[in-house]
Structure formats: structure tokens, C-alpha cells
Amino acid sequence: MLSLGIIAAVLDSVQEAIEVTDKDGNIIYVNPAFCRITGIPFETRTKENIFNISPEGALALALKTGKSITGHRTKVGGSNAEVISNAVPMVVNGEIIGAVVIFQHITDIIKLIEDLKRSTNMIRDLSDKYGQVTQSKYGFENIVGGSAAIGDCIKTAQMAARSSSTVLILGESGTGKEVFANAIHNGGPRRDNPFIAINCAAIPDTLLESELFGYARGAFTGALKDKIGKFSLAHSGTLFLDEIGDMNLLLQAKLLRVLQEREFEPLGSNRTISIDVRVIAATNRNLKQLVREGKFREDLYYRLSVVEINLPTLRERTEDLPELANHIITSLNRKLGRKVVGLTAEALGAMSGYNWPGNIREMENVLERIMVSLDSELITIKELAPHITMGLGNQDVPELGLMPLDHIEKIMITRALEKYGVSVEGKRQAAKFLNISLATLYNKVKKYNILTSNI
Numbered sequence: 305m306l307s308l309g310i311i312a313a314v315l316d317s318v319q320e321a322i323e324v325t326d327k328d329g330n331i332i333y334v335n336p337a338f339c340r341i342t343g344i345p346f347e348t349r350t351k352e353n354i355f356n357i358s359p360e361g362a363l364a365l366a367l368k369t370g371k372s373i374t375g376h377r378t379k380v381g382g383s384n385a386e387v388i389s390n391a392v393p394m395v396v397n398g399e400i401i402g403a404v405v406i407f408q409h410i411t412d413i414i415k416l417i418e419d420l421k422r423s424t425n426m427i428r429d430l431s432d433k434y435g436q437v438t439q440s441k442y443g444f445e446n447i448v449g450g451s452a453a454i455g456d457c458i459k460t461a462q463m464a465a466r467s468s469s470t471v472l473i474l475g476e477s478g479t480g481k482e483v484f485a486n487a488i489h490n491g492g493p494r495r496d497n498p499f500i501a502i503n504c505a506a507i508p509d510t511l512l513e514s515e516l517f518g519y520a521r522g523a524f525t526g527a528l529k530d531k532i533g534k535f536s537l538a539h540s541g542t543l544f545l546d547e548i549g550d551m552n553l554l555l556q557a558k559l560l561r562v563l564q565e566r567e568f569e570p571l572g573s574n575r576t577i578s579i580d581v582r583v584i585a586a587t588n589r590n591l592k593q594l595v596r597e598g599k600f601r602e603d604l605y606y607r608l609s610v611v612e613i614n615l616p617t618l619r620e621r622t623e624d625l626p627e628l629a630n631h632i633i634t635s636l637n638r639k640l641g642r643k644v645v646g647l648t649a650e651a652l653g654a655m656s657g658y659n660w661p662g663n664i665r666e667m668e669n670v671l672e673r674i675m676v677s678l679d680s681e682l683i684t685i686k687e688l689a690p691h692i693t694m695g696l697g698n699q700d701v702p703e704l705g706l707m708p709l710d711h712i713e714k715i716m717i718t719r720a721l722e723k724y725g726v727s728v729e730g731k732r733q734a735a736k737f738l739n740i741s742l743a744t745l746y747n748k749v750k751k752y753n754i755l756t757s758n759i
């Protein structure tokens with residue numbers, strides 16, 4: 305049983321105001337928090353009757369109705385304090401002997417709500433931030449291939465990894481640009497810090513700037529809270545700018561400034577943010593050609609290509625093909641729960657003769673398509689042929705006559721989108737089927753003006 309002394313101490317120390325009446329409404333007790341919140345001394349208040357001083361308050365209502373009153377918003381009678389109160393009648397042996405009210409000053413509640421809002425926003429920001437921070441997946445040990453062509457690239461990349469120099473990785477789609485960017489980050493002193501990747505072609509021009517640099521609340525309609533840009537997220541780590549060749553000239557100018565000055569202002573903010581970010585850029589486009597055409601700034605090109613790595617195509621390193629095929633089959637066995645042991649010599653020969661326009665990604669997709677429906681442990685020419693020797697001339701397009709390649713591309717992309725749908729997942733699957741990256745698919749949809757709304 306609690307002693308009276310303890311009960312008094314509890315009433316004295318709580319932050320909420322407490323007021324007690326007898327059954328006739330005479331105020332018999334108020335705690336110190338009551339006096340603090342209302343400014344009314346104990347002696348004054350305990351001379352009053354609640355029906356006189358606050359007839360519409362929660363305490364009077366609880367006494368009158370014999371029911372609990374919750375969330376009642378009033379001014380405390382005899383003071384200016386606006387409060388939110390909960391009152392209950394006190395019942396002993398079935399009879400009401402009085403009532404008690406507990407309340408808090410409304411400004412305290414507003415403050416609590418604001419604190420809660422601030423904490424909720426902070427949690428949302430942190431979870432956004434967390435969701436965007438990806439750990440880099442590959443190291444140099446994951447780069448398969450002993451050919452001189454890939455060996456030279458690995459050597460350059462390993463050297464670059466030790467410094468913080470900007471690196472430009474060039475190569476056709478699917479040659480491993482992202483793998484190399486990961487390995488450079490992982491192989492250097494920033495490996496424990498964030499690796500942030502952004503695909504400049506997959507994000508509309510209008511959004512790319514705010515994705516990269518963030519914005520301040522109120523920077524434009526709909527900017528309800530601050531947004532952290534990828535440059536800030538990558539602080540002390542690496543920012544991988546994939547498909548840099550697709551960045552527009554205005555943004556190229558801003559990027560150049562950031563690379564030179566190592567600081568920037570988020571959109572709509574006058575706060576300057578200093579950053580320590582190593583930039584790795586990549587593209588499958590011919591940047592020098594774009595520079596000649598005035599579509600890519602020459603000064604940015606030189607700023608990015610402090611170290612330049614030109615990844616060989618698969619057809620330029622066919623000697624790596626058996627090792628790559630084995631590596632891919634092993635990881636597909638794990639993914640698909642299969643026990644495929646490899647390819648027949650004839651199948652491998654056919655692979656070497658094919659020109660692999662989609663490079664390693666295409667090889668992965670071809671092998672996966674074969675392995676999901678394979679009955680035996682060996683992949684033979686029979687399974688391989690429909691995928692690599694006929695190319696576009698397969699049974700899907702017998703009715704097509706001779707026509708320019710870009711027409712065929714447009715038809716195939718439209719068909720793939722019709723088959724898989726135009727949602728992001730649909731596009732991902734369509735890109736996978738077509739052996740192109742998602743960014744390339746977005747590019748071609750734009751280039752050929754394929755109206756996804758009609759699909």
C-alpha cells in the first residue's frame with residue numbers, strides 16, 4: 305500500500321496539473337503544477353467552487369454527468385491558461401464522492417506535437433538517406449578474365465583506387481563499367497564510406513539537378529521538406545555518375561563547377577555545402593564525338609578523364625569467354641538452384657564466333673534463358689543456337705522485309721514494351737529481354753519517340 309507521503313510526493317512532482325473537488329464541487333486540492341500552469345495560488349483556488357468558477361469545464365461536467373470527460377479543451381476558470389483536460393468522477397461504494405481533473409497547458413501539447421513532427425521528419429530523412437546508400441557490391445576479385453585487354457584495365461583501375469582522382473570509364477553497354485566503378489571504390493581508402501550510384505539517363509533532365517544537389521524546403525511548389533542530394537550522400541565516399549554522356553549542357557556546367565570548387569548550393573538554398581567526394585563517371589557513348597558535336601563540354605571531359613579506362617568488348621577478348629561462361633553458370637546455378645556443369649566444346653565455339661553486341665550482360669541473359677528450361681547438365685549448340693546465331697532474324701519477325709536497323713530497333717522495343725508493360729518493372733524486364741540496360745531502353749524510347757502512353 306502506498307503511504308500518504310508517497311502519494312503527496314507523486315502529486316507534487318508530476319508535470320500535469322491536477323485538481324480535485326468533493327461531490328458538491330468544492331475544490332479541495334490542486335497540485336504545484338496546477339499553480340504553475342494557471343498562476344493561481346493553492347490557497348486562492350481551494351476557496352472556490354468549480355460550479356461557480358468553471359461551470360463548463362471538464363471537472364464540473366464529470367461531476368454533473370457522472371461520466372469521464374476526455375480531451376476537453378477549455379480555459380481554466382479564473383485564469384488565461386488554455387488547457388486540454390481529462391476528468392473522472394471518483395466513485396466509492398457506488399457513490400460519487402468527488403471528481404479529479406488532469407490537464408496540460410495547450411502550448412505544452414503543441415510543443416510535444418511539434419517535437420513529434422520534427423522527430424518523424426528526422427526519421428523519414430534518415431530512412432531516405434539509408435535507403436539510398438548502397439554498399440558497393442564488387443571488388444577486383446569479382447572481375448573475371450585473364451586477357452591482356454582486361455588485365456590492362458584492371459591495372460589502371462587498381463592504381464586509380466589508391467588515389468581520389470576522378471575516373472572516366474568508357475565501354476559498350478554490358479562491358480562491366482559498373483563492376484569496375486564498384487571495384488575502384490572498394491579497392492581504395494574510401495571503401496567503408498558510401499558508394500552512391502546515379503544513372504543520369506534514367507532520370508528526366510528536370511529532376512536530375514535536384515537528385516544530384518538536393519533542394520531546400522520551399523525551393524519550388526511541392527518542395528515540402530529539404531531533400532538531400534546524391535553529392536551530399538556520397539560525402540567522404542564515391543559518387544558513380546553512370547551514363548554521363550546523357551547529361552544536358554546546363555547541368556554539365558554546374559557539375560564542372562562542383563568538381564573544381566568542391567562545394568555547391570542545393571536548389572533554392574543559400575547554404576554552401578562543402579564536399580569530399582570521389583567521382584567516377586561512365587558512359588557507353590563516344591564522348592569525344594559528343595565533344596566535337598558540341599553536346600559535351602570539352603573542359604568537363606578533361607576534368608573527368610584524369611584517369612580513363614576503356615573497357616574492351618567481349619568480342620575483343622574471346623579468350624576470356626570460357627572463364628566468364630563458367631563464372632556466370634556457377635552464379636546462375638546458385639540463383640536458380642540448378643546443377644549445370646558447363647557448355648560443350650561446340651557450344652563454346654559458337655559463342656566465340658558470335659559478336660555479343662550486349663557483351664557480358666547479354667551472355668548472362670542468354671545463359672539464364674537457357675538454364676531455366678534446361679533438362680540436362682550440359683548446354684549444347686541446340687539450346688544455344690536460337691539465341692546467338694539467328695539474332696533478330698528469329699521466328700518473331702519473319703514478315704519483316706529488309707529495312708534500316710533503327711526501324712527494327714524501334715519495332716522490337718515497342719513489342720517488348722507491349723509484352724512486358726510500361727511500368728518500371730515492365731521496362732526492366734523488356735530491357736533484360738532485349739539485352740540492353742534500363743538506361744539504354746529509356747534513351748531509345750526517347751530517341752525513337754515511342755509513345756508509352758499508347759502501349
Ligand SMILES: Nc1ncnc2c1ncn2[C@@H]1O[C@H](COP(=O)(O)OP(=O)(O)OP(=O)(O)O)[C@@H](O)[C@H]1O
Pocket residue numbers: 446447448449475476477478479480481482483484587588631664665668740741744
Ligand atoms: N569482368 C567481369 N567479370 C564478371 N562479371 C562481369 C564482368 N564485367 C561485367 N560483368 C557482369 O556483367 C553485367 C553487366 O555489367 P555492368 O552492369 O557493370 O555493365 P555496364 O558496362 O555498366 O553496362 P551498361 O552500360 O549497360 O550500364 C553485370 O551483371 C556484371 O556482373
